[in-house]
Each structure stands twice: as structure tokens, then as C-alpha cells.
Amino acid sequence: MSLHFVDQEKNKSCFDVYTKRATLLPISKYKLEDEPQESKVIRNLLIDELLLDGNAKQNLATFCQTDLSDESIQILMNACVQKNLIDKDEYPQMAEIEKRCVNIIGNLWNSPDSSTVGCSTTGSSEAAMLGGLALKKKWIENRKKQGKPIDKPNLVTGPVQVCWHKFALYFDIELREVPMEENRLCMTPKEMLELVDENTIGVVPTLGLTFTLQYENVKAIAEALDKYEKETGIYIPIHVDAASGGFVAPFLQPDIVWDFRLSRVKSINASGHKFGLTPLGCGWVVWNTKQDLHPDLVFNVNYLGGNMPTFSLNFSKPGGQVVCQYYNFLRHGRSGFTIIHQTCVDHGIFIGEEVKKIGIFDLIYDGRGGLPGVVWVLKKDAKVGFNLFDLSERMRSRGWQVAAYALPKNAQNIVVQRVVIRHGFSRDMAQMFIEDINRSIDYFAKHPMVSGLTQSEGQTFHH
Structure with a gap:
């Protein structure tokens, strides 16, 4: 190994970033190292770490804009x-x-x-x-x-x-x-x-x-x-x-x-x-x-x-x-903002209608008259082997982040699931989301949760 490092030092230009010292040994995560590192090496290491984050396109829990692809x-x-x-x-x-x-x-x-x-x-x-x-x-x-x-x-x-x-x-x-x-x-x-x-x-x-x-x-x-x-x-x-x-x-x-x-x-x-x-x-x-x-x-x-x-x-x-x-x-003007947000509203209404068709959910908010999105609860008489926290966790296996949470004081017995639709979402994505909801429900039918996650253990909402 020591000879390998020596050869690298003599021929730095012959090796890409993944053969440099910082990639061969664990980096110092919680205190400063004595010596500096090459910028490209550290940049790549950080990009690799950030790959573990969720896909912003599939984050339907946040209200914050995630589609910033405009050059x-x-x-x-x-x-x-x-x-x-x-x-x-x-x-x-x-x-x-x-x-x-x-x-x-x-x-x-x-x-x-x-x-x-x-x-x-x-x-x-x-x-x-x-x-x-x-x-x-x-x-x-x-x-x-x-x-x-x-x-x-x-x-x-x-x-x-x-x-x-x-x-x-x-x-x-x-x-x-x-x-x-x-x-x-x-x-x-x-x-x-x-x-x-x-x-x-x-x-x-x-x-x-x-x-x-x-x-x-x-x-x-x-x-x-x-x-x-x-x-x-x-x-x-x-x-x-x-x-x-x-x-x-x-x-x-x-x-x-x-x-x-x-x-x-x-x-x-x-x-x-x-x-x-x-x-x-x-x-x-x-x-x-x-x-x-x-x-x-x-x-x-x-x-x-x-x-x-x-x-x-x-x-x-x-x-x-x-x-x-x-x-x-300047770019969008009134009509541009109207078209963008109306498109998001339409996607939310579509998801709400498809969720309602499944037969085990009631809509609290159907996507009309407020923000783009939809909110639902499990029917009180729904006989299923999961709760909304379980469903939210299962949807993460397909990359979707969907908020599930108990409502605040005096309504804490009501657990809801919420989807927020923002610019950058498409009807194809909405259809894939519904397919993954159904896929998750089918999974729970075959593998019911014995106890499920409690409210305190479940995913909270995102602002």
C-alpha cells in the first residue's frame, strides 16, 4: 500500500479522483484534518453522499419548490x-x-x-x-x-x-x-x-x-x-x-x-x-x-x-x-403563474379522484378551492392490514415521500396523508404515484402489519 501511495505521488495526473488518498481511507468527518485535499476529490465524495438523499421530484411532502431546472x-x-x-x-x-x-x-x-x-x-x-x-x-x-x-x-x-x-x-x-x-x-x-x-x-x-x-x-x-x-x-x-x-x-x-x-x-x-x-x-x-x-x-x-x-x-x-x-x-406574468398553478391543481384533483376510487380512503380536501394537492384519511370501517404511517413508509421504497401525520390538538385521533403538488410534476408522475399506492396496498394484503407504526413513530408533516 505504501508503494502504491508513492507511485501516485510521482504520477498524480495518471490517476482519477477515486484513486486519491481521500477515497482510499475514511475521511475525517467530525474534525479538521491537518492537510488539505484536492477540491475535485472532496467534491465527488460529497456528491456521492448526497445521492443518499431523496429524489426531490418525488417529494410530495414539502411545499418548497424543487424543480429549478431552468438554466x-x-x-x-x-x-x-x-x-x-x-x-x-x-x-x-x-x-x-x-x-x-x-x-x-x-x-x-x-x-x-x-x-x-x-x-x-x-x-x-x-x-x-x-x-x-x-x-x-x-x-x-x-x-x-x-x-x-x-x-x-x-x-x-x-x-x-x-x-x-x-x-x-x-x-x-x-x-x-x-x-x-x-x-x-x-x-x-x-x-x-x-x-x-x-x-x-x-x-x-x-x-x-x-x-x-x-x-x-x-x-x-x-x-x-x-x-x-x-x-x-x-x-x-x-x-x-x-x-x-x-x-x-x-x-x-x-x-x-x-x-x-x-x-x-x-x-x-x-x-x-x-x-x-x-x-x-x-x-x-x-x-x-x-x-x-x-x-x-x-x-x-x-x-x-x-x-x-x-x-x-x-x-x-x-x-x-x-x-x-x-x-x-417578468418571465411568467399573471397568465404564466395561472397556467402553472392550475396545472398543479389539476394533478392534485386527479390524484384525489384516483385515491377515492380505491375505496378505502375518504378525502378531507379534494384539491379544489385551496392549495394544489389533496388530503385523505383511511375510512373508519376500512379493514386493512396497515395504517397511513405504514403506507407512507412503504411508498418510500419506490422513492415517494408522502406526509402522514396526526392532526393537532383536539383532532389528534385523525391521521391524514397529504400530497402537495408543485411545478415540475406531470400527469405521468401522478399515474405512477397511484400505481405505487395500489402496489403498496397489494403488498400489505399479502404481508399485513401486525401492529403497524404508532403515531409518534410515524412520519411527521413537512413545511
């Missing part, structure tokens, strides 16, 4: 890899592109005011927290003017994604979450009104629930708060969590009133890297007017080369995703 996206990302979006003095054109995106999104969400403000974020979770912080700051300001205590702020939501639980914990706010019930899976005005009071900084309806893909009725919630204000004198604003629906509803359900057409809606967050079609790491938060963004959230700094305002939680942020968002806006 222009790759070129634009490479052109921006060294640029810090926060440094607006050094990269003014990238800052201008971000500003254009904010205006396009404000227009998309029917902002009636030319002073719409907002910013890009690393995802909708950061955007949601900025929206929530603005609500808290406004509430504190108003309470101080009234001479009232500010020690017990609360936020009222429906069944929400974990980012709102983080927001409440990080910023000392009581989260009052309307729980799901077996016959009611969304927040409605009735349940919302039971939780609000003078300490409520805002109400957060969700346009595209993580659990069921459905839209909560923002208009009905706003109207209920209008009536509540008339009766009590207490004003409560709305922030809409449109992480997924913000780039779907304007194109597929333009008649649903959920956005800045409602004066009570002060801010909205969305993920560009979901149905906005951009690479991972892009979110947006937009306030209807400058007055809705509290000035305490805006910092002016000058040590990057010039005086500039900033109100994001991060202070170093790549700009490629923002440029790609702008590219998608």
Missing part, C-alpha cells in the same frame, strides 16, 4: 452568489430589484396605497415574525397612550405552523390557538371571537393551512372583528399568513377577498420559495402602508458604505433568490 435560474444565482442583499449601498441595483418585487407583490395583493412597504426574508417564518413584531409594537404604543398595562399581549390564530409558536415563545406573547375539531378543521369567526380581548395584538388567519391545504375565511374573520369593534371599541388588526396561498390565490381564486382589499389586513407574509417558484431562501413580508410598519423596527446603519434603513432579522443575506423572484415575475 436562467442557475445563471442568475451564480451571478449573485457573492452579493449581500443587506448592503444596499454596495449593491444598489439589487436593492432596486427587491423594491420592485415588493411593489409587484403589493399590487398582486391589492394594496390601494402607493406607499406599500416590505422586504425580502430568508423564508415566510422570518416574514411572519416581522409581521407579528409590528403588531406587538403598535399594540404597545396604543396601550401606553391609553395608560393601560402592556405585560399580557396575546395573539389569536387558527391551527398554525410551528413558526408562530416560536414567535410567541421568543417575543413573550401568549399564543391563543383555535384548536381543530373533528367536524371543523379551520378557525372560524365564532371560535376566534371567544379568544380575543383588549390584550390581543392581532389575529392571524392562514391562507393555506399546512395540515389540510385549505384557506381560512379571512373576510369573515375581518367582518367579525368589525362588529366586535363596534360593540366594544377595541380595534384588532389582522396579519395574514399566506406562506403558500399568497402566490396561489391571486391567480387561481382572484374573487376570494383575503388581502389588502380588507382595511383591517395590515400585513401579509408569503414564501417566494414555495409557489413563488424561486430557489430556497426567499420569503416576503408586505405592509399595506408605511404607517403599519412601526418605526421601532427600522434601523439605519452606515458602516457598510452609506446610510441605509433595514428591518429584517438577518444582516447578511444572499440576493440571488430575490433576483430569481423578479425573473419569475
Whole structure:
């Protein structure tokens, strides 16, 4: 072996990467080695490791965009890899592109005011927290003017994604979450009104629930708060969590009133890297007017080369995703986004219809009226030798990642399976998916699970 290494050192160019030292011995995985390695060798080793990850095309659990095969996206990302979006003095054109995106999104969400403000974020979770912080700051300001205590702020939501639980914990706010019930899976005005009071900084309806893909009725919630204000004198604003629906509803359900057409809606967050079609790491938060963004959230700094305002939680942020968002806006336009998302909806409806034909499933969401996808449960009287966790695990043997999970508080006895359809999916893939569902069911008929996986052992949902 030692002679082999000596020969290699004398004739380096004669050997490919898989005969180099780093490929003949285990690499140091958890601490730095003393000597450097050849870049191509390490690159190939990492590519080999990444082969063990799932196939993004078959990941029907995530909401995030996985089809980024557009060559222009790759070129634009490479052109921006060294640029810090926060440094607006050094990269003014990238800052201008971000500003254009904010205006396009404000227009998309029917902002009636030319002073719409907002910013890009690393995802909708950061955007949601900025929206929530603005609500808290406004509430504190108003309470101080009234001479009232500010020690017990609360936020009222429906069944929400974990980012709102983080927001409440990080910023000392009581989260009052309307729980799901077996016959009611969304927040409605009735349940919302039971939780609000003078300490409520805002109400957060969700346009595209993580659990069921459905839209909560923002208009009905706003109207209920209008009536509540008339009766009590207490004003409560709305922030809409449109992480997924913000780039779907304007194109597929333009008649649903959920956005800045409602004066009570002060801010909205969305993920560009979901149905906005951009690479991972892009979110947006937009306030209807400058007055809705509290000035305490805006910092002016000058040590990057010039005086500039900033109100994001991060202070170093790549700009490629923002440029790609702008590219998608220019390239697709309204009709392009409509065609893309309608195609995804049609695939979801097809899968739902085929799943229902199998005869052992009931649809909770059939793919119509919300996000592209479908959600189902096993029939209560289904006599099968598996549960949905077993089915999800079996589908992985064919490469499919399908979310199976118990619904949240007060509906935990309901276990669902969910498929999210994103751009890059085809009808052929949908048919192959159904064939693999049937193949898996046939397998369980021959090899029934004695006990199956428990809920705690099963696969959880992906955001």
C-alpha cells in the first residue's frame, strides 16, 4: 500500500479522483484534518453522499419548490452568489430589484396605497415574525397612550405552523390557538371571537393551512372583528399568513377577498420559495402602508458604505433568490403563474379522484378551492392490514415521500396523508404515484402489519 501511495505521488495526473488518498481511507468527518485535499476529490465524495438523499421530484411532502431546472435560474444565482442583499449601498441595483418585487407583490395583493412597504426574508417564518413584531409594537404604543398595562399581549390564530409558536415563545406573547375539531378543521369567526380581548395584538388567519391545504375565511374573520369593534371599541388588526396561498390565490381564486382589499389586513407574509417558484431562501413580508410598519423596527446603519434603513432579522443575506423572484415575475406574468398553478391543481384533483376510487380512503380536501394537492384519511370501517404511517413508509421504497401525520390538538385521533403538488410534476408522475399506492396496498394484503407504526413513530408533516 505504501508503494502504491508513492507511485501516485510521482504520477498524480495518471490517476482519477477515486484513486486519491481521500477515497482510499475514511475521511475525517467530525474534525479538521491537518492537510488539505484536492477540491475535485472532496467534491465527488460529497456528491456521492448526497445521492443518499431523496429524489426531490418525488417529494410530495414539502411545499418548497424543487424543480429549478431552468438554466436562467442557475445563471442568475451564480451571478449573485457573492452579493449581500443587506448592503444596499454596495449593491444598489439589487436593492432596486427587491423594491420592485415588493411593489409587484403589493399590487398582486391589492394594496390601494402607493406607499406599500416590505422586504425580502430568508423564508415566510422570518416574514411572519416581522409581521407579528409590528403588531406587538403598535399594540404597545396604543396601550401606553391609553395608560393601560402592556405585560399580557396575546395573539389569536387558527391551527398554525410551528413558526408562530416560536414567535410567541421568543417575543413573550401568549399564543391563543383555535384548536381543530373533528367536524371543523379551520378557525372560524365564532371560535376566534371567544379568544380575543383588549390584550390581543392581532389575529392571524392562514391562507393555506399546512395540515389540510385549505384557506381560512379571512373576510369573515375581518367582518367579525368589525362588529366586535363596534360593540366594544377595541380595534384588532389582522396579519395574514399566506406562506403558500399568497402566490396561489391571486391567480387561481382572484374573487376570494383575503388581502389588502380588507382595511383591517395590515400585513401579509408569503414564501417566494414555495409557489413563488424561486430557489430556497426567499420569503416576503408586505405592509399595506408605511404607517403599519412601526418605526421601532427600522434601523439605519452606515458602516457598510452609506446610510441605509433595514428591518429584517438577518444582516447578511444572499440576493440571488430575490433576483430569481423578479425573473419569475417578468418571465411568467399573471397568465404564466395561472397556467402553472392550475396545472398543479389539476394533478392534485386527479390524484384525489384516483385515491377515492380505491375505496378505502375518504378525502378531507379534494384539491379544489385551496392549495394544489389533496388530503385523505383511511375510512373508519376500512379493514386493512396497515395504517397511513405504514403506507407512507412503504411508498418510500419506490422513492415517494408522502406526509402522514396526526392532526393537532383536539383532532389528534385523525391521521391524514397529504400530497402537495408543485411545478415540475406531470400527469405521468401522478399515474405512477397511484400505481405505487395500489402496489403498496397489494403488498400489505399479502404481508399485513401486525401492529403497524404508532403515531409518534410515524412520519411527521413537512413545511
